[in-house]
Amino acid sequence: xxxxxxxxxxxxxxxxxxxxxxxxxxxxxxxxxxxxxxxxxxxxxxxxxxxxxxxxxxxxxxxxxxxxxxxxxxxxxxxxxxxxxxxxxxxxxxxxxxxxxxxxxxxxxxxxxxxxxxxxxxxxxxxxxxxxxxxxxxxxxxxxxxxxxxxxxxxxxxxxxxxxxxxxxxxxxxxxxxxxxxxxxxxxxxxxxxxxxxxxxxxxxxxxxxxxxxxxxxxxxxxxxxxxxxxxxxxxxxxxxxxxxxxxxxxxxxxxxxxxxxxxxxxxxxxxxxxxxxxxxxxxxxxxxxxxxxxxxxxxxxxxxxxxxxxxxxxxxxxxxxxx
Amino acid sequence: xxxxxxxxxxxxxxxxxxxxxxxxxxxxxxxxxxxxxxxxxxxxxxxxxxxxxxxxxxxxxxxxxxxxxxxxxxxxxxxxxxxxxxxxxxxxxxxxxxxxxxxxxxxxxxxxxxxxxxxxxxxxxxxxxxxxxxxxxxxxxxxxxxxxxxxxxxxxxxxxxxxxxxxxxxxxxxxxxxxxxxxxxxxxxxxxxxxxxxxxxxxxxxxxxxxxxxxxxxxxxxxxxxxxxxxxxxxxxxxxxxxxxxxxxxxxxxxxxxxxxxxxxxxxxxxxxxxxxxxxxxxxxxxxxxxxxxxxxxxxxxxxxxxxxxxxxxxxxxxxxxxxxxxxxxxxx
Numbered sequence: 008x009x010x011x012x013x014x015x016x017x018x019x020x021x022x023x024x025x026x027x028x029x030x031x032x033x034x035x036x037x038x039x040x041x042x043x044x045x046x047x048x049x050x051x052x053x054x055x056x057x058x059x060x061x062x063x064x065x066x067x068x069x070x071x072x073x074x075x076x077x078x079x080x081x082x083x084x085x086x087x088x089x090x091x092x093x094x095x096x097x098x099x100x101x102x103x104x105x106x107x108x109x110x111x112x113x114x115x116x117x118x119x120x121x122x123x124x125x126x127x128x129x130x131x132x133x134x135x136x137x138x139x140x141x142x143x144x145x146x147x148x149x150x151x152x153x154x155x156x157x158x159x160x161x162x163x164x165x166x167x168x169x170x171x172x173x174x175x176x177x178x179x180x181x182x183x184x185x186x187x188x189x190x191x192x193x194x195x196x197x198x199x200x201x202x203x204x205x206x207x208x209x210x211x212x213x214x215x216x217x218x219x220x221x222x223x224x225x226x227x228x229x230x231x232x233x234x235x236x237x238x239x240x241x242x243x244x245x246x247x248x249x250x251x252x253x254x255x256x257x258x259x260x261x262x263x264x265x266x267x268x269x270x271x272x273x274x275x276x277x278x279x280x281x282x283x284x285x286x287x288x289x290x291x292x293x294x295x296x297x298x299x300x301x302x303x304x305x306x307x308x309x310x311x312x313x314x315x316x317x318x319x320x321x322x323x324x325x326x327x328x329x330x331x
Numbered sequence: 332x333x334x335x336x337x338x339x340x341x342x343x344x345x346x347x348x349x350x351x352x353x354x355x356x357x358x359x360x361x362x363x364x365x366x367x368x369x370x371x372x373x374x375x376x377x378x379x380x381x382x383x384x385x386x387x388x389x390x391x392x393x394x395x396x397x398x399x400x401x402x403x404x405x406x407x408x409x410x411x412x413x414x415x416x417x418x419x420x421x422x423x424x425x426x427x428x429x430x431x432x433x434x435x436x437x438x439x440x441x442x443x444x445x446x447x448x449x450x451x452x453x454x455x456x457x458x459x460x461x462x463x464x465x466x467x468x469x470x471x472x473x474x475x476x477x478x479x480x481x482x483x484x485x486x487x488x489x490x491x492x493x494x495x496x497x498x499x500x501x502x503x504x505x506x507x508x509x510x511x512x513x514x515x516x517x518x519x520x521x522x523x524x525x526x527x528x529x530x531x532x533x534x535x536x537x538x539x540x541x542x543x544x545x546x547x548x549x550x551x552x553x554x555x556x557x558x559x560x561x562x563x564x565x566x567x568x569x570x571x572x573x574x575x576x577x578x579x580x581x582x583x584x585x586x587x588x589x590x591x592x593x594x595x596x597x598x599x600x601x602x603x604x605x606x607x608x609x610x611x612x613x614x615x616x617x618x619x620x621x622x623x624x625x626x627x628x629x630x631x632x633x634x635x636x637x638x639x640x641x642x643x644x645x646x647x648x649x650x651x652x653x654x655x656x657x658x659x660x661x662x663x664x
Contacts, residue, residue: 126648127602129403129465133589134648138641144634253585256473269466301484304477308470316460328461330551331544 029285036292043295050174056287057176058083058235058242059254060280063261064187065231067279068224070262071191073204073271074121074128076225078113078135079232079258083251085143086110086236091152091246099162107233113139114229115222122221136255143248153245166242176238183234187227188276200224204271260311261286266318285310346598346614350621357625364629378505380620385509386411388616389568390587391594392520393561395612398595399524400557401537401604402457402464407565408587409475410449414566415579416482418442419490432494443566449475450562454555464554472588479581491577499575509571516564521609533557537604593644594619599651 036043062079069076086106093102117135121128154160168175191197199220202210211217240246265282267274289310290303320326358372390407397404421427421438430437453471457464482488499508506514524530536543536550544550573579598615600607619640626636 120645120649124649124652126645126652130592130596130602130648131645133592134641134644136641137586137589137593137637137644141634141636141638141641144632145638149632149634256469259469260473263466269463299481301477301480304480305474308474308477311470311473312456312460312462312467315462315466319461323461327459328551330458330461330554331549 026281029281029288032285032289032292036288036296039296040292043292048291048295050177052287052291053177053180053284054174055291056283057174057180058238059257059261059286060180060283061183061231061235061238062228062254062258063265063279063283064183064276065228066258066262067265067267067274067276068187068191068200069128069228070259070267070269071204071271071274072200072221072224073207074221074224075132075259075269076117076228077129077132077255077259078117078139079228080251080254080256081136081140081143082110082113082229082232083236083239083254084246084248085113085139085146086233087240087246087250088143088147088152088248090237090240091154091244092147094160094162094240095155099160103237106236107230110233110236111226111229114226114232117229118222118225121225122218125218140248140252147248149248151245151247157244160244163241163244166238166240166244176242179234179238183231184276184280187231191276196220196223201272204273206272257286257307260307263311264314266314268318346611346618349597350614350618353618353621353625357621357628360629361625376624378507378510380617380624381510381513382507383624384616384620385507385513386568386572387587387590387594387619388513388613389516389571390561390565391591391598391612391616392516392609393557393564394591394595395598395600395607395609396520396524396530396533396557397464397561398592398600398602399537399604399607400533400554401540402554402557403468403592403602404453404464404558404561405468405588406449406453406471406475407561407591408584409472409479410446410562410565411569411584411587412479412579412581413449413475413482414442414445415569415573415583416479416488416581417445418570418573419488419577419579420482422490422492432492435492435495435498439570442570443563446562446564446566446569447559448562450559450565451555453562454558457558458551458555476581476585483581485581487578487580489578495574496577499571509575512567512571516567517609517613524609529553529556534605537601537606539605590619590640593640596644596651597647601651 033044042048062083066076066079086109089109090102090106093105096102097105113135117131120126120131154162157163165175165179170178191200199210199215202213202215203217203220207217210220236251239250261282262274262279263269263282264285265274265278265280267279286307289306293303293306294300323329354372390411394404394407418438418441421441422434427434427437449471453464453468456462456467456471460467501508503511524533532543532548532553535546535548536553540550569579569584594615595607595612596602596615597618598608598611598613600612622640622643623636626639631639
């Protein structure tokens with residue numbers, strides 16, 4: 008404790024490594040393009056990150072509990088299509104709760120499979136990715152969904168509205184982050200999530216209902232996905248069946264960037280928010296300095312691996328792995 | 332543990348029993364529901380099925396080694412697409428202009444080399460940094476796909492070489508070229524996994540990595556070779572498929588990892604490593620292709636196929652879980 012060993016310094020560097028890298032990025036982008044740090048641009052980045060961010064909040068719970076969720080992308084497509092369809096049929100006031108209920112059912116199903124039946128979450132959610140995509144296409148008949156009267160609806164407030172000068176998606180993202188952050192950090196349920204992910208067997212022996220905790224994590228994730236679907240639907244007032252395709256990877260990338268371990272037991276909502284913002288700002292910065300849109304895929308790849316590498320290198324106290 | 336020796340056999344047998352069941356079901360259901368007059372069990376239809384199994388099947392053989400080894404590779408779809416882009420684009424490169432049709436083997440070699448290099452990148456990162464293969468390949472799935480898009484934007488890359496198409500569409504002894512490739516890959520990988528030291532080491536590492544290290548197996552290089560094998564096979568799959576089609580979209584191969592992993596898991600390979608069989612994987616590949624084709628035959632559309640495949644994957648996982656329960660405490664909730 009008294010002296011700071013080399014290992015401790017490594018640990019601190021790794022913990023803050025992503026933030027340091029982030030700072031360098033910001034300085035670099037700002038030098039390259041003065042518009043980068045303008046309030047408009049910053050607001051724009053956060054706003055466009057909100058959908059990804061809301062989903063990442065839920066996935067953080069799932070990842071901390073030691074599981075994965077690869078189905079959030081196709082589940083988001085499902086929510087979007089359902090709420091747009093119901094909007095015209097039963098009106099927005101009923102469509103929103105109905106869509107939440109349906110999405111939560113999907114979450115409950117996954118939670119049941121992973122929590123109570125203890126099936127491998129990677130394969131279950133991979134299967135659900137395909138199954139929910141099929142469900143969405145069946146629901147929509149393969150057609151794109153559009154709201155009939157785009158001008159005469161208050162539904163667009165979730166995606167396009169502003170309150171107190173701040174876009175509503177940002178407010179929803181931050182409010183949800185605050186709420187879930189408190190739940191994870193300050194409530195008995197949050198402690199159970201960490202315990203289950205850290206050491207499931209020990210958690211079981213200390214009387215924590217592991218299955219129920221995992222189940223609730225998936226339920227929360229589904230709730231977040233439904234919220235993201237609502238924002239997406241409201242922003243565009245029309246959608247394709249594939250709108251969320253591939254998002255699960257970006258979501259997972261954000262959560263991992265934030266420092267949550269895929270093995271479970273670590274991570275915080277705050278760090279996930281940082282991870283989301285880092286992804287958003289880097290993508291935006293690359294665009295502003297004139298790099299091709301697709302280069303950001305490659306950069307994201309490098310950043311993810313660097314971040315995780317630094318993290319585990321600090322844990323083992325060595326840069327290179329112990330694998331012979 | 333007494334059941335330990337039986338379960339691999341049961342599993343390999345189970346997938347083929349499932350295949351037979353599908354055949355019977357779709358033949359009978361086809362009689363009532365099918366829109367066409369042709370029977371499902373028509374010889375041409377079955378030959379076509381084998382041909383269509385090839386792209387997924389070839390990659391699945393590599394994935395079996397990777398998963399027996401205790402890793403996973405999510406980047407195969409992106410490798411598939413990038414290899415295809417290199418294959419088709421390199422045919423029109425100016426430096427190869429004088430080659431005539433001899434450009435074909437050169438382009439093939441380039442495409443396969445692309446796959447091996449990308450696999451080596453994955454393997455090297457997993458080995459040297461110690462980052463979990465799941466994260467590494469999740470990242471490279473994104474990164475490699477970015478490379479595909481950087482190549483030609485969102486435009487397709489096309490090049491139709493008729494000599495190549497003739498070769499790809501040829502039938503030898505009644506089987507299509509693609510089927511022969513699948514058969515050859517299956518045979519080679521089966522041989523590697525059952526008869527060679529490399530194969531035995533793969534099981535050993537997947538079963539207990541520490542014990543394998545203590546036994547003197549060099550785990551890192553071994554894993555890297557496996558990633559190169561799957562990279563090679565993903566590229567080979569692209570070669571087989573795009574020789575005939577001649578045009579690749581930057582989004583091609585998306586969700587291939589899903590199909591491949593589904594086939595491998597259906598075939599009884601354990602996610603945790605240490606167990607699995609090539610024959611089982613072949614069964615898994617055929618079962619999935621039968622399902623896609625059969626559902627189409629009785630009038631179901633792609634959406635239903637996706638739904639059914641996903642649910643079957645989960646059901647298989649559940650059955651697998653029931654077969655492999657280690658002790659009673661696992662049953663407690």
